Amino acid sequence: MMKINELVDGTRGKFCALISSLNKGVTAKGATYLSFVLQDKTGNIDAKFWSPSADEVATLKAGMVVEIDGEVLSYNKQLQMKINGVKIIDRSTIDLNDFIKEGDIPRSQLKANITEVINSFENQKLKTLILKVMEHYELDFYNYPAAAKIHHDFVGGLATHVWGMMKLAMSICECYPSLNKELLLTGVILHDIGKCIELSGPVITEYTVEGKLLGHISIMQAIVAQVAKENGIEGEEVILVRHMILSHHGEYEYGSPILPMIPEAEILHYIDNIDARMNVLAKAYDGVKEGEFTSRQFALENRAFYKSKL
């Protein structure tokens, strides 16, 4: 069966996809239609179902896996699917992983890499703090995306982002040996784990009520305080790690209640930004030709980036 990244203008036929979002609309004539975003492991595509039955309108929901019968059109330079029929697929008959984007590095590899670094720590307080947090959150840590939409928005995205930052952190510590490498790496590993509570999960990711009312920064800061207290971890390490989590967005208006006041917090903020921006840019350039510009990128201060011919 076809995959989404194989579709081109004019393709007709059937393929399976996960409904990643679904909205009802009304045509000028008063008829109800359905707007989908469909996804599989290879990508996603917008789709319109102009003539659903009343039953289909009532039954279809985001999160379902469906078999689509349709044809592909090009609309404003973007592909769009016109749906002729939809059949719901029984979840028990498919492997959901076939419908979910994943990063370039397998999750097992990410886990091996990150664990190896943690095991090498000499500072036992930092090491224990990470391991105790991981006792609760390891499963989600390797499954969650790093954000609902902006960057690393795929299964395993959070760990992919953390590993990208860890590599940067280790390089930069070689350039500036006065930095405390294990403190910085602890900040990198823990800084975003609050997202495992802020967000609903790796598929059809949304903000939870707790996530909206507290935010991942404050959620994680409280978890670190609690894990440290429960495990008798004391000393400056705990305050500094809490400080790094609180300050890693780097500016008040981005939700950090405190700005970086140690070099490791300053660098944590920088490498968080670099890795997120490189991921946003990679997505933005996807499908752009040399000599042209990307669309405006909200996460990059609304700039359009040029794809050079070099």
Added chain:
Amino acid sequence: MMKINELVDGTRGKFCALISSLNKGVTAKGATYLSFVLQDKTGNIDAKFWSPSADEVATLKAGMVVEIDGEVLSYNKQLQMKINGVKIIDRSTIDLNDFIKEGDIPRSQLKANITEVINSFENQKLKTLILKVMEHYELDFYNYPAAAKIHHDFVGGLATHVWGMMKLAMSICECYPSLNKELLLTGVILHDIGKCIELSGPVITEYTVEGKLLGHISIMQAIVAQVAKENGIEGEEVILVRHMILSHHGEYEYGSPILPMIPEAEILHYIDNIDARMNVLAKAYDGVKEGEFTSRQFALENRAFYKSKL
């Protein structure tokens, strides 16, 4: 012996005071002199000691109680003391409370008022949350100032500020009955208790390292999470109280990582502001004549306020 609020231009003689700050200076001729802020229960005054002995330079410290021999001058419309001699007073011979400003309402009365309201709560989760926090922090809660400098900067200032806000909260709940009064009052009582960790104490108040690196908002949010978990308090109450603490500064740039998203959080922010501003204004008008303006008030967006003749 004279009190500080009795001093006028030309007063000479001896009086006792607490050194609330002390800085060394060097005159144009290279001689060392000492600049003090002196305080007792009735107020404070700047003082200069132009010819301290080397021994006095080495010995005198902020926090000491001293007997001053000096005379009062008027300098740029403000009184300043010129010190002729300083004698250190043995702390065991004096009652430190004689040297510390206190609010208009005695602390015992504040405690009675606030406790009565807590005891009247019908929501047992909120009531337990407050009482369990108070088990750890009650002593400091009734002794700490509400801020190092800006407003309610006196022993018992925190509880004075909280009681002022509680009265406002109860009035406003009568005007808008849809507000959840006990939730709002819980926010009022707990919102600033993190200052008991952020600040060093009721006398010679400074920021602690933990206070600077985490801030009272995040400190308190983590305490509430922990107290709730330790005492098995669950449900939306805990998240809403944490939300109110996080959002009570009302704007990102004032250190709230999350903005108010329930009406009680919005009102908490407003009455915190009103009570703090009314206290700043009361201090600013002190000594200003009708028909004149106060000095510019940093905490009031640098405005000078007019003292009307009405």
Added chain:
Amino acid sequence: MMKINELVDGTRGKFCALISSLNKGVTAKGATYLSFVLQDKTGNIDAKFWSPSADEVATLKAGMVVEIDGEVLSYNKQLQMKINGVKIIDRSTIDLNDFIKEGDIPRSQLKANITEVINSFENQKLKTLILKVMEHYELDFYNYPAAAKIHHDFVGGLATHVWGMMKLAMSICECYPSLNKELLLTGVILHDIGKCIELSGPVITEYTVEGKLLGHISIMQAIVAQVAKENGIEGEEVILVRHMILSHHGEYEYGSPILPMIPEAEILHYIDNIDARMNVLAKAYDGVKEGEFTSRQFALENRAFYKSKL
């Protein structure tokens, strides 16, 4: 006949409504259609008339009362009416008050409450100033909305808002006795009367040319200056009331050319905000279920508010 707040998905039939706004549109096929907002005393609803006659396109206007024959659909979670026919109702046969939202407190009661407070004033200058302004504006004061859209947007909204603020003002003066209560109440009563010139009237409310070019703040400030001069009212009262009117928006960017410089002006700004925001929130929560969020509220810095289960 049905009222708008009785309509549900699927309702068919006839009902009467005031056209509160009307726009022409063109379908993709080039046909003209009409978009209405319809209102009666109980609420309002969007409506589409897909096939009006050329005569209907030319005749129908905002401000008319009409009998609608139609059916109700649910579109993006909001009700929308599909109109099958429209009949214009002769204004002389209906009571326009049946089609206009009103506040919870009857206007006669608002007038009795407010008048009682004015009559109790001891300061004769302030009392005379209010009464002389009311000679010209009393009728509009009790009929106008407090704003074209944002808050208290109903017949009598201005007086409802003023009475809400007066209750807050009297409560807060009890908490802070140094405030001049009659000065503050004068500011509350007069601060928004310029809206009777800035806005076109209680129904189909729009900004007037004078309102756009001058603004209600400056209009009212000039009226107070003039009324004072014509009636020989002199002294600081007049300047302070003008100051309170000018400064009540509290920030330059919200149209106050001067910021509050007396405590009563500062409090006026705060209670104006509190009462307006509580009204915006009440409207925003209308129809929202517990555990869900309101839509984003432009007047509340674009925040969505949570409806708690407590």
Added chain:
Amino acid sequence: MMKINELVDGTRGKFCALISSLNKGVTAKGATYLSFVLQDKTGNIDAKFWSPSADEVATLKAGMVVEIDGEVLSYNKQLQMKINGVKIIDRSTIDLNDFIKEGDIPRSQLKANITEVINSFENQKLKTLILKVMEHYELDFYNYPAAAKIHHDFVGGLATHVWGMMKLAMSICECYPSLNKELLLTGVILHDIGKCIELSGPVITEYTVEGKLLGHISIMQAIVAQVAKENGIEGEEVILVRHMILSHHGEYEYGSPILPMIPEAEILHYIDNIDARMNVLAKAYDGVKEGEFTSRQFALENRAFYKSKL
């Protein structure tokens, strides 16, 4: 007797001056000294009186004319006078105009120029409005400065500034004939007359209480409304002139509650800026050599300007 603009490093002797400001200070040794700004028609100079008698400290006040015996030093590249003795001069024996800076154009000439333009008006409403305002304010209009400090801060400065703007206005109307020249000129003539109430007068200029609490923009807007009403001037002219006065600062943060909404208001704002800035620059360049920069100019966004060699 010497004039201030004749003083150089090393000058000793006597000269007469107006005390334009005076502050008391205390030396490191505790002695009282006096800091003056002294002025005559030719300029001003800072001065220090290190050893005044107690009597002199009590008697000397800003606004007095005095005979100074002193010597001139150069301090941080600026001249400063060291005062050896001060003698108060009886005001009845001197002509205050000898101590007050005046503009380059005599006030009689300014009055002739401006009056000629007013008399040429064809629009009788605008002409009457100006003439009726002038009945009350003409004397002050030709004597007041345009600002307390920033620009045109000399006797007649207001009229000098207005005449500078009128010339610009007439030039620009030739470039853009669609502008209504008489409307624009009315705005130019009236826009700043509120300063005759906002400021205390042409000598030792300070802000009045009314000026601080209302601001010249709002004061003048109310005067125009009142003068128009008293003289039966109606029609759009009055609203447009009030609009131009309200909007002439061009931005909310500079105290305009309304932004320009007619081309004449936009141009009024621009030429007010151009004429004020050219005056600030002329003062800033005074004494600066070619190839050097002026000091930073607060009124020019803190920029330092270069004096070119061309």
Added chain:
Amino acid sequence: MMKINELVDGTRGKFCALISSLNKGVTAKGATYLSFVLQDKTGNIDAKFWSPSADEVATLKAGMVVEIDGEVLSYNKQLQMKINGVKIIDRSTIDLNDFIKEGDIPRSQLKANITEVINSFENQKLKTLILKVMEHYELDFYNYPAAAKIHHDFVGGLATHVWGMMKLAMSICECYPSLNKELLLTGVILHDIGKCIELSGPVITEYTVEGKLLGHISIMQAIVAQVAKENGIEGEEVILVRHMILSHHGEYEYGSPILPMIPEAEILHYIDNIDARMNVLAKAYDGVKEGEFTSRQFALENRAFYKSKL
């Protein structure tokens, strides 16, 4: 044949136009349609072609001249053309100038006026600098628009804008004789010539890649540096002209890396603004009736302007 400015609601028939932009759309039913902006010398109009053939969809492009068969509708108070048929016109048979808006002053006249001023220069360095730049850019200088959209967006718009500014510059130099007129005029003439590289040309104007990546300010600054070096022009003139070009946008956020630091640069910024704004206003008022407001003008801080009845 009809001209665009002759079209009214209901007009039917044929006329010729240049396609100034063209976008594909898809109707709710999935059919492809085309949206045009059509222009001729007299104006432009939006147009929809609801039923193009597949061949027409593939062939029609912006920049073509076409004969349109259609009818005019009024939609939201704006005219829109419904196209029934399109015929491509051979470019060799028409004069493209018939389809391009031009300014009120013929380009030959602009050239005569500007050249006369240049020839009158006494400063030979400035004169040579202008003439050498013109050797490369004169043709484009008299053909390019001053901006892609905002103001003076027509053939010859750049020279029209420059000439408007030159007249202002010469007037203002008469009001303030200390300004160096030839320096200011050099800045006026050269300041925007970088747009001849930043923009693609006078028809269907777009930003070039070089324009987007460098901006006209930096492009022109480098050209002046190079032309000066190649022609041996040295001295302060070159630096001052480069400074004026760099600073003419007047604020960092509008793309000036340096703010004005000489009076001529300050004035250049002001007159650039005045002339551009007067042109924006003239376009905005086009078709607006007395007593009404223009639409909101993005280039004028989103204000709507009032068309007075005076």
Added chain:
Amino acid sequence: MMKINELVDGTRGKFCALISSLNKGVTAKGATYLSFVLQDKTGNIDAKFWSPSADEVATLKAGMVVEIDGEVLSYNKQLQMKINGVKIIDRSTIDLNDFIKEGDIPRSQLKANITEVINSFENQKLKTLILKVMEHYELDFYNYPAAAKIHHDFVGGLATHVWGMMKLAMSICECYPSLNKELLLTGVILHDIGKCIELSGPVITEYTVEGKLLGHISIMQAIVAQVAKENGIEGEEVILVRHMILSHHGEYEYGSPILPMIPEAEILHYIDNIDARMNVLAKAYDGVKEGEFTSRQFALENRAFYKSKL
């Protein structure tokens, strides 16, 4: 002879130093004194000369090397020298390098490292561009500081900063292989060479007139354009390098007229920041004890940084 970094509270005697700044002052008694900043290779110290002769006041200038006879005091926790006598040293008898701070890496080593990277380039256009620029600026490139004050303010600071950035650039390119490493390195090497014109030189560094009026960003952009044209280097490389130079400050308000639009420009901005900030922090921590905070750092958004005990 003593070095500056050997001085402690109480040191008396003679030592040689370069006068890095010098200001005249006047004591309260009217006597002239001199304030110095003195430096040698090991550091700098503030110094006061309370009783210079008239001849010394006239002769001493910043940039001279002098022998100081004095004693060291501690003032507000900072060392200050009290000068008893000053003797001017003949420049021909000393090696100026003994008085100038240098970085940790010898300049010869920096040159070897940077040259090796340039020689390894495969892209001949970029390589030629760098080499041709270096023909003119190599000497200054290895001698200039990277800034007058903020960071890398020592002889060779510019090259030290560039080499620090090159190491970062090469590390980051390994993490993100899609980056064009040679393009990024070209940006790193050339981005700040404009400072060789913007600043006066490696000793007593000040801004030049050209530097103030144009800025190093615009100066360098024009140099690259010119060098490319003179050497026939064409193609996208030149525009991209000019773009990187223009955009490397990353925000309009920091003087970039264009924001980064290619990934290499975005990264250039980030590593410029990281290396500068790490240098500022290293200087700020100098002399700060564990458990204490640095002074507020203007270049780090006015934050004070904590020196942890880890």
